[in-house]
Every structure is written in structure tokens, then in C-alpha cells.
Amino acid sequence: MSIVTACSQDCPDACSLVVERTGEGRARIRGNPDHPFTRGFCCAKLKAWERRLRSPSRITSPLRRTRGGFRPIGWEEALAVAAEKIQALRDRPGAILHLDSSGNCGIALHVVQHFFNRLGACRAGGSLCAEAGKQAAIADFGALDHNRPEDLLNAKWIVDWGRDLARTSIHQLALVQQARKRGARVMTVSPGGDGSEAWSDETIRIRPGQDRFLAAAVLHAIDAAGRVSPALLDRAVGWERLGALLRGGDPAFWERQGGFAPQDVRRLAAIYGDAAQPVSTLVGWGLQRYRHGGENVRFIDALAVAAGQVGRPGAGVYYIVSTTRFLDLSWKAPLAAGLPGRFFKPTIGRDLLTADPPVALVWVNGSNPVNQSPDAEGVARALRQVPFKVVVDAFLTDTAELADLVLPCALNLEQETLVPSFFHDVLNYARPVFPAPEGVRTDAWIAAEVGRRLSPPVEVPSIEEAIRLSLPGGPERLSELRERGFIEVRRPQVAWEGFRFAHPDGKYRFPAEGPQADPPPPPGYPLTLLSLVRKEATHSQILPEEQRGPCRAFLAPESPAWADFDPRKPVFLASPQGRLAVAVAPLQGLHPEAVVVRRGGWMKLGCGVNRLIEDAATDLGPNAAFYSQPVRLEN
Ligand code: SF4
Structure with missing residues (x-):
């Protein structure tokens, strides 16, 4: 018997999966052939997922800290302890910090956030991953949007600017390979070592993090050749200033900063500057992780837009779209007013140590901040001084090791959920296909049970209810979602058609400054x-x-x-x-x-x-x- 479900990993591909039981009690997991983006295959991580589910290292009962480590306790005791600690802070909920992330990208993320928002707890802003790039794209276009993924097949050139397709999105890689078979050519710009030569016609190796200088140099070359799209300039703000800054800039300095050659600039200028050949640009998901990460993304956007390589079939800039763009989350309580601005994920250790008033309770789910944050030792030190830490996780991670209470949770493929994507336009339905070990519970169940024990109680919607409330299109779509395992949300093939952007005046925004250089590294760290x-x-x-x-x-x-x-x-x-x-x-x-x-x-x-x-x-x-x-x- 085969069951259609979905993967809820933090992955743009958000696959629909078909799970078949084999004779030996094992399961075969493959991509759903009917799903328009998954197209019948999935990655090795999920093919081997059962190993994770059946790992002997999994936690299968709540754990309470003792002097020498942890002791297993029952759920009644665990929930009572969690509720008691939260209850003691009901009159000062700002002393509770909810730390979550994308450990599980299903709707449960929002259900648990709803619970803590209703309490009035703090949450950490910013991001460990893509926020700089998102803010850059919003500054440029006015909103996050890109052409539909399959529009890549209309491109004559695909510029993969720093996206490690083999490790981040095998389905985009498949689209790129399909586009190549249809005659598109691929240029990859990256610091190299990613194996992209296998699917690239040409490559440019750049100094890590200096992409903005290459984009600026190409933009300068396109301008010098008179190839800046005149149609676009009526629809943009700031070109006059940026163009003048670049004309007064020093191309040799940009080349030294970026470690590229004049012929690299000429080659990219020839690709972007040929308006007859649509160019799709894949903006890498690591470019924003540099000190000037926002600028890296903004200059690549600026190059594509100035060359007129957006807003038409085959020509677009792909970055990230919001996972919540198709969902109605009006049921979800908003974050309490006045709380944003106290804690940020990139500096969470420092922020915790200097918090005034101090944090009395941290609740972590879908996240491993000690392992995943910069200054990991500092984050561990900061968490140690918080009086009570609850960590919801399936394993004794670097963060769970510091907890006062560990609550074991169900994993991907063990629970019902709705899974959106931050790249494609399909919403997937995940039904549980593996029984969760006895003694583990879902994140949403845990929040609901703690909420029930509070006085006054905090109501938390069930996953089923959250899916029904969030889904666009009413009950018929819910039936379709359950039956097919996914629904497609139709939207225009092309983003920014007619160069109409999402800023209030409908115009694009160029950066107001030229590319900035990094500070020199400390001596001895080359x-x-x-x-x-x-x-x-x-x-x-x-x-x-x-x-x-x-x-x-x-x-x-x-x-x-x-x-x-x-x-x-x-x-x-x-x-x-x-x-x-x-x-x-x-x-x-x-x-x-x-x-x-x-x-x-x-x-x-x-x-x-x-x-x-x-x-x-x-x-x-x-x-x-x-x-x-x-x-x-x-x-
Ligand atoms: S490619 Fe991504 S979404 Fe698909 S199965 Fe692998 S991790 Fe899950």
C-alpha cells in the first residue's frame, strides 16, 4: 500500500512523497510523480529517513534535570512542571523567551508561536539564515516574489549566482538541467569547490563574499555600453545616483576586491546585456551570510533589473518567497506589542546576558540555537544562566543538554501537517506514515496540553483546525489537499511584469551607495x-x-x-x-x-x-x- 505524504524539512523543494511498505516491515520513500515540483524523486536524506526515526539515540520520554544529568519522568509530571513554571510568570510574560526556527516547517510552527504570543512572551527577531537577503529584495522590489519555477525553462541563460544546487535544491537543479537540454546555457558564479562545473557551461570563481563588486562592475560595463534598459529606467528610482557613483568608481579596485578578471566582467556583461536572450538569475542562499550580505543581493538584483532581465518569460531574479504567502494566518495571535527589538537570533547569547529585565524561562522548539548560532560557546553560557529552560527535541542536542526539562517530539513523517515552500507554489499535506515512538508527542500537542493546565487556560488550535483555518479557498480545497496530498496555488507565471514593482509608487529601488569594502581581517587570519x-x-x-x-x-x-x-x-x-x-x-x-x-x-x-x-x-x-x-x- 502506498501513502502520499510530504516532507517538512527546512528545504525549498518541499517535496510530496509516496511511502510504500515493503514486505520486511520497512518502507520505501520516493518523490510523488504527480507533484508538479517534486516530479517523482526526492533526496538521499529522506530516502534514509527511517534511520533517523528508529535511531537508538532518540529520546522517548520527558527528561528532568538532576544534579548529575537527567532522569526520565512521565508526561503528566513534565506538563505539570512546564505549566507551573509558565504560570509563575503570567504577570510578567516578557520574562519568557520563545526560541524557535525551521526544524520543522509545517503549520505546527505557527501553532506553537500562537501559544506563546497569547501568553505575551518574547520572541527573537532577525534570522540565522536569509533575513539580509530578504530585506535586500524587499528594499529593491518592494516585496518578495519571483517567476514561477518552471519559467526557468524559458531562459536562454541561467546565471547561478552562488546557489549550491546539488546540496540545497535538487529539483531546481533538475529544472536547470532540463533547461540546458532545451538549449539554455548556464553560468555559475561562486567561490568554487561545489561541483557546479558538472552542470555549468561557464564558471567564474570569486573571492568569498565579494559578489557585489562583480555585479557592480558588470552593471558599470552595461551602462558604458549603453545597454541599460530604457524601459526600466522610467520604472525605477535611484539609477541616476547609482549610475554616477559607478561611473566615478574604480573598476581595478572592484577587480582586486572580487578577485575576478576583466574578461569575467565582459562575459557577464555580454550575457546580461543581450536583451533578446532572457536571463534568469538564481541568487545564492549564502550570499546574504556575509557582513555585506544585503549589498551582495542588492547589486545582483540591480544588475538584472538594469539590464531588463526581469518581468518577462525566462527573465527573472529568483531568491526566496514567503512561506506564509498563501496562508490565512489571521487566527494566529500577534506578537505582544512592544516586545520586538529585545532579542535577535544572530546575537542571542549577548542579548540574553544583557537582557533587562532578565529572562526567567526559555522555551526552545524546532531549533538548536547552541549549535546553530554564531558564538556558540557564548550562547551556551547565556542559556546556562537562565533559571529554567524547556527544550522540545527528539535528540540530546547541544541545546537540549542544557535544558532543565526536555520534551521529546515527533519528527517529520510522524505527524499530520501542512507544508508550504519558500520557493514553489504548491501546498503539501503530510499525514503520519510512521508511528511515533511511544512516549513522544508533537510540538503542537505539547503546547496545547501546557496551555490547558494554565489558569486561565490558553487555547491552542489542533493541527487539523490550524490547517482548515489557514488554507486558501475553503473546505473544497481541504478535501482536495487531503485526497491529492497537495494543492497548487495559481499565480502569474512572471513576477514584475511590465516593470510594475511592489513599492507604493510601483517603482524599483537601486542602492543609494556604491559597493562597500569589508574591514581588513585581523593579522594572522588569512x-x-x-x-x-x-x-x-x-x-x-x-x-x-x-x-x-x-x-x-x-x-x-x-x-x-x-x-x-x-x-x-x-x-x-x-x-x-x-x-x-x-x-x-x-x-x-x-x-x-x-x-x-x-x-x-x-x-x-x-x-x-x-x-x-x-x-x-x-x-x-x-x-x-x-x-x-x-x-x-x-x-
Ligand atoms: S529534497 Fe528537501 S523537501 Fe525533498 S525530500 Fe529532500 S529534504 Fe525533503
């Missing part, structure tokens, strides 16, 4: 640390039993940094924040000033690369500037 996504796991969702050996660091074979250490002795990756034992391996194609570590390894198991990263914020956002960390390799 490398830039790129803590990139891994293919086989999402964030820190790596089974502890599969984390063996030291953290691996990758360096270009020609990097001068090989001379800084003796590989026969223990090697450390060091920043001004600390150091981490690593095993160094060569990575062909990587920029020689970069060192790559795949993020998510656990601190308590000897990895945890975020302990090396300063809690600096990006120019827009706030977003954590993970990729602007200077480091060195040493013995």
Missing part, C-alpha cells in the same frame, strides 16, 4: 571560513552515532595556507574566538582564500564550527554574518 550546508543532513540533524572522527576542513590544493601547518601533526582551525581540531583535505576548484567546513556537527561530539564564529550581524536583516569569519589553520 582564510575565510565558509560553514556550508551538507548534502546528507539538514542543519544539525545528524545522528550522533554517525558523527565519528574530527571535523573535516577543505582547502584548495593551491592555497598558500598549506604552508601554515604540518598535516602529520594535529591540525586546528583557529579564529580569534577559539580553535577546533580538524582533518584537512584538498578540495579542487575552491578559492584559495577559503576554507570549507560542512556545518551542523555537534559541539559535544568535537565539532560545532560555530564556536569559531563571531556574533557579527550583516548590513541588513539582522542576519548572522557567518561567512565573514577570518580563520587560519595551525598546529
Whole structure:
């Protein structure tokens, strides 16, 4: 028997899945062939998902902290303790901090937020991931939007500007490959080492994080060639100023900053400047993680728009769209007034330590802030001084280790939920296909049960109710969602058609300043640390039993940094924040000033690369500037 369900991982592809039981009591998981974006395949992470569900490391009963560690307790006791601690803060709910993230991207995220918003608790603003890029896109276009994904097939050129398609979106990669078969060509711009040569016709290797200089140089070249789209300039604000700034700029300085050659600029100018050939630009999801991350995105947007490469079939800039854009979340209580602005995810350790009034209770779900935040040791220190911490998780993560109460939760494919995407236009329905271990509960159930025990109680909608209330189109669509496993939300094929943008005057906004240079790194730290996504796991969702050996660091074979250490002795990756034992391996194609570590390894198991990263914020956002960390390799 096969069951249609959906994946709720933090992944743009938001797959619809078909799960079939095999004779041996196991299950075969594959992509739903009827789903317009999933198109019959899914990634290796989900094919091996049962390993995670059945892991011996899973927590299967609530845990209460004792002097020496934890003791298992029953749910009645756990819920009573959680309710008692929250009840004691009912008259000062600002002392409660709710920390969540995208550990599970289904509707439960909003159900739990509703509970804490009703209490009047604080939440952390900003983002560990994409906020700088989102704010950049909103500053430029007025809102988040992009052409429908399948419009990539109308492009003559696809410029993959920093998106590691093989590790972040295998379904976009499939579309890119299909477009190539139809005659499109692909240019990839990245610091290299990502394997993109396999699907690229041409590549440009850039110094990590300096993309804005390349985009500015190409924009300058297009302007000099008289190829800035006249139709667009009537529909934009700020070109006169930016154009003048670029004309007065120093192309040689931009080349040095970006580490690119004049022919790279000419090549990209030829691609973008040919109005007869539609160009689709995939703006990378790591570009915003640099100190000038917002600017990186803004200059790439500006280049595509000035060249007229938006607003028509095959020509568009793809970044991120809001996961909630099709949902009616009017049922959800808003965040209490006056609370935003106290806590930010990129600086959460510092913010907790300096909070006035101090935080008395932290509730963490769908998130592993100790592992995933910059200055990981600082975040751990800050959490330790909070009087009571509740962590809802399935494993004893770096964050759960610090909890006073651990509440074990159900995982992806063990629960009903509605899953939107931040890239495509289909809403998926997930029904539970694996029984959750006895002793674990869903995040939403936990919030509802704690709410029921409060006086006065706080009502929390069930998942079924939340889906019904959130779904566009009324009850018929709910039946369709349940029957098919997904519904498509129709919207225009092309975003910004006729160069009509979402700012109140309908016009595009160019950046008001030229590209800014980074401050020089501290002496003795010649490398830039790129803590990139891994293919086989999402964030820190790596089974502890599969984390063996030291953290691996990758360096270009020609990097001068090989001379800084003796590989026969223990090697450390060091920043001004600390150091981490690593095993160094060569990575062909990587920029020689970069060192790559795949993020998510656990601190308590000897990895945890975020302990090396300063809690600096990006120019827009706030977003954590993970990729602007200077480091060195040493013995
Ligand atoms: S992680 Fe992404 S690609 Fe993999 S199954 Fe889930 S949604 Fe699909």
C-alpha cells in the first residue's frame, strides 16, 4: 500500500512523497510523480529517513534535570512542571523567551508561536539564515516574489549566482538541467569547490563574499555600453545616483576586491546585456551570510533589473518567497506589542546576558540555537544562566543538554501537517506514515496540553483546525489537499511584469551607495571560513552515532595556507574566538582564500564550527554574518 505524504524539512523543494511498505516491515520513500515540483524523486536524506526515526539515540520520554544529568519522568509530571513554571510568570510574560526556527516547517510552527504570543512572551527577531537577503529584495522590489519555477525553462541563460544546487535544491537543479537540454546555457558564479562545473557551461570563481563588486562592475560595463534598459529606467528610482557613483568608481579596485578578471566582467556583461536572450538569475542562499550580505543581493538584483532581465518569460531574479504567502494566518495571535527589538537570533547569547529585565524561562522548539548560532560557546553560557529552560527535541542536542526539562517530539513523517515552500507554489499535506515512538508527542500537542493546565487556560488550535483555518479557498480545497496530498496555488507565471514593482509608487529601488569594502581581517587570519550546508543532513540533524572522527576542513590544493601547518601533526582551525581540531583535505576548484567546513556537527561530539564564529550581524536583516569569519589553520 502506498501513502502520499510530504516532507517538512527546512528545504525549498518541499517535496510530496509516496511511502510504500515493503514486505520486511520497512518502507520505501520516493518523490510523488504527480507533484508538479517534486516530479517523482526526492533526496538521499529522506530516502534514509527511517534511520533517523528508529535511531537508538532518540529520546522517548520527558527528561528532568538532576544534579548529575537527567532522569526520565512521565508526561503528566513534565506538563505539570512546564505549566507551573509558565504560570509563575503570567504577570510578567516578557520574562519568557520563545526560541524557535525551521526544524520543522509545517503549520505546527505557527501553532506553537500562537501559544506563546497569547501568553505575551518574547520572541527573537532577525534570522540565522536569509533575513539580509530578504530585506535586500524587499528594499529593491518592494516585496518578495519571483517567476514561477518552471519559467526557468524559458531562459536562454541561467546565471547561478552562488546557489549550491546539488546540496540545497535538487529539483531546481533538475529544472536547470532540463533547461540546458532545451538549449539554455548556464553560468555559475561562486567561490568554487561545489561541483557546479558538472552542470555549468561557464564558471567564474570569486573571492568569498565579494559578489557585489562583480555585479557592480558588470552593471558599470552595461551602462558604458549603453545597454541599460530604457524601459526600466522610467520604472525605477535611484539609477541616476547609482549610475554616477559607478561611473566615478574604480573598476581595478572592484577587480582586486572580487578577485575576478576583466574578461569575467565582459562575459557577464555580454550575457546580461543581450536583451533578446532572457536571463534568469538564481541568487545564492549564502550570499546574504556575509557582513555585506544585503549589498551582495542588492547589486545582483540591480544588475538584472538594469539590464531588463526581469518581468518577462525566462527573465527573472529568483531568491526566496514567503512561506506564509498563501496562508490565512489571521487566527494566529500577534506578537505582544512592544516586545520586538529585545532579542535577535544572530546575537542571542549577548542579548540574553544583557537582557533587562532578565529572562526567567526559555522555551526552545524546532531549533538548536547552541549549535546553530554564531558564538556558540557564548550562547551556551547565556542559556546556562537562565533559571529554567524547556527544550522540545527528539535528540540530546547541544541545546537540549542544557535544558532543565526536555520534551521529546515527533519528527517529520510522524505527524499530520501542512507544508508550504519558500520557493514553489504548491501546498503539501503530510499525514503520519510512521508511528511515533511511544512516549513522544508533537510540538503542537505539547503546547496545547501546557496551555490547558494554565489558569486561565490558553487555547491552542489542533493541527487539523490550524490547517482548515489557514488554507486558501475553503473546505473544497481541504478535501482536495487531503485526497491529492497537495494543492497548487495559481499565480502569474512572471513576477514584475511590465516593470510594475511592489513599492507604493510601483517603482524599483537601486542602492543609494556604491559597493562597500569589508574591514581588513585581523593579522594572522588569512582564510575565510565558509560553514556550508551538507548534502546528507539538514542543519544539525545528524545522528550522533554517525558523527565519528574530527571535523573535516577543505582547502584548495593551491592555497598558500598549506604552508601554515604540518598535516602529520594535529591540525586546528583557529579564529580569534577559539580553535577546533580538524582533518584537512584538498578540495579542487575552491578559492584559495577559503576554507570549507560542512556545518551542523555537534559541539559535544568535537565539532560545532560555530564556536569559531563571531556574533557579527550583516548590513541588513539582522542576519548572522557567518561567512565573514577570518580563520587560519595551525598546529
Ligand atoms: S529534504 Fe528537501 S529534497 Fe529532500 S525530500 Fe525533503 S523537501 Fe525533498
